[in-house]
Amino acid sequence: MEFWSARKLGAVQRRLVLGGPPSVPPPPGATRALGGPPSAPLPLPPLVGLEGAGNSADSAGRAAVFAGSEFMESVRFHVKSWLPARSIVLECLLSRGEVDPSGEIMVLDRFCPWKLHLFELEEELKIDPLTKYVLYQDVRSQSWRVQAVGVAPDRFESRKALPWRGMRDDELSAETGIPGCVFVHMSGFIGGNKTYEGALEMARAALKC
Template structure:
């Protein structure tokens, strides 16, 4: 038997109400979902999402359509119902980690809120997750029922939310590992990771000296990768030596004098060798190159 009743509006749905229900699936193992605009039914619900004209988290009311809205973040992005739900339950959903919850808010929740509230400043252009959710609504040519399509959209959103949480948690865990590697580096220009770990944001935040990252590949060989001038940039702080561009195996071994050198990308941002020692030799040569 379901212990709780959650109400949201019926008919056409958007990312904020879909993701709100997806988030609540992480909080409540089972609940009775009613999609309606009947105010009598709404009044009896335990939680009300994106309908009802009231925001009162303690009373379980999470609408933002009332006059004056439901507040905004410090950066000016207003809260939609998803943001209000995340304020209330985000830390719990992220297993008690406020840091992970804040990261998910910055990367996912606030963008959905911004689009839903028409706050387009700073929101990336192109097909958005909000538009993707909207495409779950039945078209005028389809006989599908809105509630069935809503359930499909919630299942999709629940999976996306789970992956966002996992990605945020992984990035936060990686930060401490990369920070320790920077601190322990024998040469601050060459940072060695014992296992591949997402590193770009942490390196750019903590080191303006790092030029190359050295780490093992999944197949057991080693890689050397350049540090871009900023996250997302195709320009490197210091590229690998130009004579290595596009070479592999014997040709690269002859060019480097390293017997187990394997390859160097034509873009001079990554190369590899069989052993850690050889990859560090590649780093030493690259540091000395003009």
């Protein structure tokens, strides 16, 4: 009798707290299988709904602060990086004729996010012929990269891929006749040379292929 009184008390307790009908207590021995003492009521579930309701204002406040910080981070990125990069790409695009008479090779004197800016500026300025290769220095290795410009900002296909695909080092230098060659990617979208002069010669030679 003592066991059933305790079980019934537990069911009534849950009904008062949760507002639902009391569950039917399990038969004797069920709580023993679950590891609880025979006379103890089942543990009450956490009142998640009640706690969440009390913190809804705080949650909304935290969400607003997070959204505000994300917005400010985006503003800082555009002011400190994106907009200055456009000016750099514009300057380099307008001076490309000094790099090579073809006007199809552009040199970035400072590396920056350039791809989308280049496409936008070429369209705005009605550039013809379009840029085929962009040269820039790899800040880690201090060597130079020759990157073929894609047919679109979101396309991997190049306007004019580099030849000599998959070749490296001495084999590549022997094939091109250009000293200091490092590699050409298997897809031909990028290559490298130890010097600026060598990278420029690679781009000029690729235009003729």
